[in-house]
Amino acid sequence: MSGGTPSTFEFLGLTFNVGNMISILIACAVVLGLVYALSRHLTMKPGKGQNVLEYAVDFTNGIVNSSIPGKTSKTLGLWGFTLFMFIIIANLEGLFLHIDVSGVAFVKSPTSDPVVTMTLSLMTMTLAQFLGIRKLGYKGHFENYLKPFVFFLPINLFEEFTNFLTLGLRLFGNILSGEMLLGIIVNMAHGGPVIWIGAFILELVWTGFSVFIGCIQAYVFVTLSSVYISRKIELED
């Protein structure tokens, strides 16, 4: 991940990172495949796969419903589910499969790239603004920035920006540090057989911890996104 400039190409004046694209496509394919496999033969009395899927749906619905009140939470169920599944798979992707070709990462966790996490964060913020305007109208929505006093306008704007920044950077930092330390441990293993065994054990422990962190961060991302959205669709006093 570090070192070597990533392999990029330009298309319509936009720069694309091949590594990111491959990783994102893999993450999407895994999510879709998983969901597809679990949603076969849906019955009233759920089987094993259906149970897993229903548990996941209930879990993300619970996250969304707990912070977003009323009817909006129902329409956001799909968004919460997809976001959670995508982020958790993206977080774990780099732990299972990491392909570097001469220092350039082609398969890694897409969420270890700030561009990806900031984009997800930006999408959440955009969604929050959109839902806020739809719920309260333009007037009600933008008046929220002037509350409790008119002088709070810069503070409120700044808060929006920091929310966007911290939401993306939290996820990126956690996943990047996990991958980076894994890379360092792998490099350490080249030192000899004794160190190799030590590095192996250390790597096992750290991978487990990274899996834990990846799941927690996916949960945190969805929870915070829901909270930011819920704040936008309520009139502040």
Next chain:
Amino acid sequence: MFSYSIVGAQLYVGDMLFVMISFLVLMWLVKIVAWKPITKMMQNRSDKIASDIDSAKESRTKAADLAEKRQTELQKTREDANGIINTAKQNGQEQREKIVEDARNEASNLKSSAEKDIEQQRQEALANSRKDVASLSVEIATKIISKELNADDQKDLVDSYIEGLGKQK
């Protein structure tokens, strides 16, 4: 101008677009493949559970009603049975008494007719024996008389008899 972001990684606008589009496409596909059927199924299930609970409540009250009805019917049947048994007992008692009475009457009838018969037979026997005694005594008398008629000292006695006979007539 924005080729570098604050953390030093390069900002690829193309990647941002790619992430957005792929996320939206993923969301759409997930909706088609799993979200719609699974939410529909979950909704159906919760509906079914609610209706099951309702129908269970309904059938429970129905069963309670039925049990109560059965209980009263059972009570009624028991009373009917008791009534039937009592009348049967009473009938039996009456019949028994009637039979005994009949038997007693018959017995007394039989007894009285037997007594009558016996009396009649006794009378007949008495009459016969009287007839026999008369004829026997006449015979004996004839024999005695024929045997000792010749004696002279009996002459008075015979005369007296004859006198007696004549007096009787």
